Amino acid sequence: MNPETLKKAIKDRAKREGYRLNPDENFLESIFEGLYKNVERYGYPSCPCRLSAGIFEEDIDLVCPCLYRDPDLYHYGRCFCGLYMTEAYMNNKDKPVVPNRRPMEPAKIEKIGSRIGVKTVGARYRCKSCGNEITVDKVGGGVLICCGQEMELIKEDK
Template sequence: MTAITLDYVRKRAEADAKTYGYYLTPQPDLLQSFLEGLKVNEERYGYPLCPCRLASGNFDYDRDIICPCDYRDPDVAEYGACYCRLYVNKTVYESKQLPDVPERRPLEKQMRAYGAAAWGKEEKAEAAAEKPTEAPKPEAKKPSEVKRKLWYCKQCGYVVFRDDPPYICPICKAKRELFAEIESKIEYNG
């Protein structure tokens, strides 16, 4: 496997920023730290997980927070920067004033990073003891499963196979509301 270098991580981020019309954070020391965090995560998990979020280590569970994450485009559109503030828009880049960006990732997806041990064991224990069901605590809610579906952008036809449609179409910038599910049916014969 090719060694992951800081230069490789930097060039990839720069290329992605250029493609989407973004800028990388204007503070050189911060930028260096972001790239180092991404490098560590790529070496640790095998994919460049967001350095500001906790991984589950399971690719399917972490898919939405692999940098650039699913939340970057709506966050840059709303706040001028992504959650980490690695990617920023031109205004933020020029002002050098980084905004506060709240976490957009839904809580049930965040739970995936803690879930494997906790809710897995709870379920097994409950099944073994066959104890009567109690009112579930909100924080003990099972994290959402990954159920991939096909989605298409009604504006440009872009098709994506993910659990949720993108917040913003990466091709034509249409909003999530313009995505519709493609109902697929597989028939097995014989």
């Protein structure tokens, strides 16, 4: 991945998902720079506005688009770092400040990072918050997170 492919991937994603990117070109470039710096040093584009641990399992919720992007876009019309925006936010005069939604207690982050997650193909997980249900097709080993919390295992295999 180089800076241009990263930029293109983000622009394409925004278009595909119906979001807008920050209209301030200089600001946008600054975010892209930060994201690419994280790709270079960590291997993944974690949020440039939050402190990454440099360990993928611990930073999984910060990989752009971060886990908090959609709830922030829903509630405030803008993601925490200001990369993604909604059309309504851009047209609105009030620009609310977006608070940091990420839990900061290191213990909690450490716990998620060190826990063994998905183990079997066919296992079913449910989000205790929104009710999303998913079935595992391939085991990667990570912990599944939805709506900012760990998903609940409801069925071990098929």
